Amino acid sequence: MNILRIALDGPSGAGKSSLAKEIARRLNIVYLDTGALYRTVGLYAKQKGVNPSDAQAMAAILPTLSLDVRMEEDGQHVYLNGGDVGDSIRTPEMSKYASAVSALPVVRAFLLDTQRNFAAHHSVIMDGRDIGTVILPDADVKIFLTASAKARARRRHAELTVKGIETTLEQVLADMEQRDRNDATRDAAPCVAAEDAVLLDNSNLSVKGTVTVALAIIQAKVEEKSE
């Protein structure tokens, strides 16, 4: 197999990015965090003072948005009209903006090529919501990573606390449940497992345990393909 394409989907807080980073490191492949692209579009909506749920207004500002993803020493950086967005896309407010813009077909279409082009040229693990269903329907391996809402909220709360972003566990859980509903019930590319995805529930697994199971899934799929 020349190029290996791994699609990793699942709801927010399931631990996709920790898992994808570790898999990319172990397999020496590139990790593309696609949520960062939706977050960057959300940030642009905010900068422009546009309602992120307004499809027409969003369609009007997208032509002036240039988005560039670069893999640097410390990982992925997203540039919005030439400026590195850094951690400004990681706030709870930007999570809401990202969720709103990601429901718009015009935004999903805008980000499609950036995502597909990546997989055309590199071995990748891409994490998102619709990688296995829409972006890379013929990915070599598809994993749908999930965990209970409580387990995911606990993890997300700990992450935000480490980053110095103040919030309560109750608030994180409520936001997460709202976002799950938006992401799973929207018409455009809802967050659902592809038919041929392997389901991995890590509610009771450590990060290390999740990596071990995911690597076994990947190895089994690769062997199956090369038979």
Ligand code: DC
């Ligand atoms: O993974 P994340 O929390 O950074 O994603 C931010 C938002 O973008 C989230 O509400 C879901 C959406 N998203 C999406 O619709 N499709 C993707 N491939 C990645 C993220």
